[in-house]
Amino acid sequence: MTDATMIDRDDEAQFGDYFALLKPRVMSLVVFTAFVGLMVAPVQVHPMIGFCAVLFIAVGAGASGALNMWWDADIDAVMNRTRKRPIPAGKVTPQEALGLGLGLSGLAVVMLALSTNLVAGALLAFTIFFYAVIYSMWLKRSTPHNIVIGGAAGAFPPMIGWVAATGSVSLEAVLMFTLIFMWTPPHFWALALFLKKDYNNAGVPMLTVTHGRRVTRAHILAYTVILAPLAVWLGFTQIGGPVYLTVAVLANAWFVKGAVDIFRRDETMAEGDSYKTEKAFFQFSLLYLFLHFLALLADAALRGFGVI
Template structure:
């Protein structure tokens, strides 16, 4: 892998560049789902401890992002949507990114163990390792199933939040994991349908590159069907209820409908309208996950009252 360093005359790194290194948009999802996992757990946690726990989980997520950018700097420089990231643009060196990633990883795991419990800290350490090594270094460049298997890294945060409160794992936390795990492939493959050339140029074996768009469309629809039972099952557990179930049924009906529309699309028609349907389903997928976890919070609040 080509080593990329800040070139002579490159703009000097600013604070925002180091924040960008931590993938703040991805971190926001980590923070939100981890917070929900912690708050809906059946154990009361002191607000200060809860705040610190979520903060250190967020730092762990940011550390994973920095390690991902460190290793993927070569392909980030090729892809249109990533070439302005701090390392390809020359504002931050790969060595800096590696040091920040390792340093924040150690800090996040150690502090989470001290403020919450060591089971949750070990879980966070495993998640960082899974994302940085199993997904980024191994799966991403090796198999079109990279998103499927690697999606586990993004599905662990609510389990970590739950573990911060309870010190363990339960059916509720496993179903929150399943909700994100089975949501990840249709979410990213919908994006890949209208970003195929980026992955092709970078040599990333995304499903659209290795098997084509028609196969990707079938996989998207199949995963929306697999996802729905797990999402609704969560509503039948101790953290679910009628409010969550109503939201989940509506969202899954819309998501399955979107998957069906993608499946039925003719590629020429998709090109003609600029992948309008695929982009709409991708935006729906963002709201799908956010509203499911928001509904869990709302259900917990209603249950408390």
């Protein structure tokens, strides 16, 4: 965690600076997967309740982002891809980020519980705690398995959406969670392959730093091979269908091929083309989740129209 004295506020903070604390790009994925979890659940909810559920899940995700930026400001200041974030850039103080994160956390949890059910509110509270405390404060700086265990925080939103509609957890909710949970390590490890220097400078024990790129490549392949059948399995549940199965088979075939290509490379090859293969895998991984959850939504729409 950074000290307040490192902040030199030459400019007044704007609304956009505070909004950036909420990690809007991450929040967009949270909102989408939570929305899909809500919409594919076998229980219909009133549109206003559904809107409130997605809204407060989004607020909770933003709160987690603000708390993460508060704690990680010292790391963000030395990493090229994060040094322009509001705190290290001197736009927002750590105390402001902490206050915003705590305030939004309380608002999101209470309002989600009131608008849907207590189980959903409790699950959102645990998710915020998991990301801010277990991952950010503990795992991220202490173990190369930080992103493996910490990935659970990003995997909860569709489950929260499902629970907001049904009040309980089912196999479908667990598989949606597992899809994101198993996707997270290869997604971030691909990034770490071409940003190893950043993580090393920041003292973050990513797998590339502690065990090297060769081991990281093997881990990407192993997790991707395990992920593929789990992703396809979701298509055979009550929320799956022909659209999802088609997308899952094609997307995971490409994902596995990409992981194999990464595994076969050495550092001479990677540095020779500026990690082109690793960057392509990372870019597709951003599309990977969107395609799977969009396909679930498409099958839900087809069921609604009586097509399947």
